[in-house]
Amino acid sequence: MTLKDRDKKHLWHPLTQHKLHPNNIAITKAKGCVLTDEDGNNYIDAIASWYTSMFGHCNPFITSRVAAQMQQLDQIVFSGFTHEPAVKLSEALVKILPENQNKIFFSDNGSTAVDVAIKMALQFHFNQGEKRNTLIAFEDGFHGDTFGSMSVSGLSVYNGPFEDYFLNVVRIPTPNGNNHDIIIQKLEAIISENKVAGFIYEPLVQGAAAMKMHDSNGLDLILQFCKTHKIVTIADEVMTGFGKTGKHFASQYLKTKPDIVCLSKALTAGLMPMALTTCSQKIYDAFYSDQLSKGLFHGHTYSANPLACIAALASIELLQTQEIQDRIKAITASHQVFDEHIKTHPKVKSTRQLGIIYAIDLNVEMERYGNLRDRLFKFYMSKGVFLRPLGNTVYIQAPYVISKTELEKVYKTIEESLAII
Known part of the structure; x- marks a missing residue:
């Protein structure tokens, strides 16, 4: 057979x-x-x-590194423990990420990276005594298949049966060079009617929307608006990250840097499942507290798997050659x-x-x-x-x-x- x-x-x-x-x-x-x-x-x-x-x-450069790591440390819980592959990966990543990114949270795939980012945005405000319950996202965006990531995705071909169960999300058009004023007006209306926690976007290229591309100047205007109104900005670079746009990350084409970045796919060069949600020090500091309840209580069994970390390290090394x-x-x-x-x-x-x-x-x-x-x-x-x-x-x-x-x-x-x- x-x-x-x-x-x-x-x-x-x-x-x-x-x-x-x-x-x-x-x-x-x-x-x-x-x-x-x-x-x-x-x-x-x-x-x-x-x-x-x-x-x-x-790729033998990557597989040989992972094979060697398998003989030393294959898996360890990342809650209460750490290890050299994760530490070295964090050091290597911070050097090439948008310059404001300083903290790294591990998960399993692009969808979970987005879920973590959404939790960060919502709890960022909650921890400071402000309850914001609305997210902004682009029309036709796609961010994954878990419930949080589906909520902020705009492709109903994937989401139809589940839309009644989503988070509160308001959508805006992508900037095309001619609609910037209209988008800003819509954003003004949105924040007047909602308590907005975050804005999530695929920077410059919407992958699942058939590689739909949008205007960088317009996206910068949106990001600047969000910064002015203390809206957490989330760049979903799961597809665009690690060199595909000509820069290490699409966010590096923009003047305004994201508060949070989601990474997966090419992160480990396709060898191992792993994802990251990175953030600025400002986001992290809102969770750093004497109060246990202000911590980010999210975890995955295979978070920071040493083998996946080594694969990511090898791929980052190759990327920079x-x-x-x-x-x-x-x-x-x-x-x-x-x-x-x-x-x-x-x-x-x-x-x-x-x-x-x-x-x-x-x-x-x-x-x-x-x-x-x-x-x-x-x-x-x-x-x-x-x-x-x-x-x-x-x-x-x-x-x-x-x-x-x-x-x-x-x-x-x-x-x-x-x-x-």
Whole structure:
């Protein structure tokens, strides 16, 4: 019996309607940018397996570090204990994070990183004797699948059955360069009618909204407004973090730095599950008290797992090498060349790019998980390229180590796919 058939017996996959999509491709190994299935077919991983494996799969620099750590300390409770991998990771991260970030809280994944951030924002005010119960978020934002992170997400395709149980959230449009005054007016109205604790945003690129990009000057205006009104700002850099936008973090394009940052995905280069919620000293100080109840009582069993910390340390070391920085610049430039070629194609509605993130909107209406999207996915896989369209948007977010030949194959496959729509 094939692995694919054995899978059907017991497994329930994420974001899958199994009656419509009963078969899952069985991957048996991965190396660099290439995935291999049980039939021996190879696929270029052009989205770094949901933006995680940015240094390629099974990177020996990272795996060797983790293998060595496994022989010394594999797991220890992080409540009441500490260890060198966590301490070293905190020291390395603070050097590259936005300069106001000073404290680091560990959890398991992007959703939990957001939940921790929401708790920090709400309790920050509560600890100072002020109860604020409203959060502001962007329209079409996505921050995860736990209840807190769903509450601040705006994509109803994921959230529909649960919306009656959410936190109190008010949404604003993303800034486009022409609507700044309208957004500020809306913010004024929101704070006049609500007690706002925090504002959460994906800086510059909304990943699940099909790599929708927004104006940095407008986002700065929003952040400055929040600072003026003592609204805690939360940058969800789960997708954008660790070099994808051309800087280590998208927040570094902005003048106004966030109070809190959420990190996961590429944090450990796709090798281990881990997430971080970082914050400024000001946020931390609101929890530092003789009163036990003012502490942040949130914890995960695998918080600061030593193996995951070592994977993150190795990935940060790689990120800062000249070789990887040169690769990021090369991919960025390569996308620009492809963009000049493809953007005038009659089947292309629009294109956009920030760093190695590149997206094409196809000139056709299609459902996020509809038949045409499925046809495109199957076409790409038949050509040996793993791309995962979001509605009518095809995007590339390949590992930094992708070769020129592999990247050219991705471009060629996308261009060929325009003939089937």
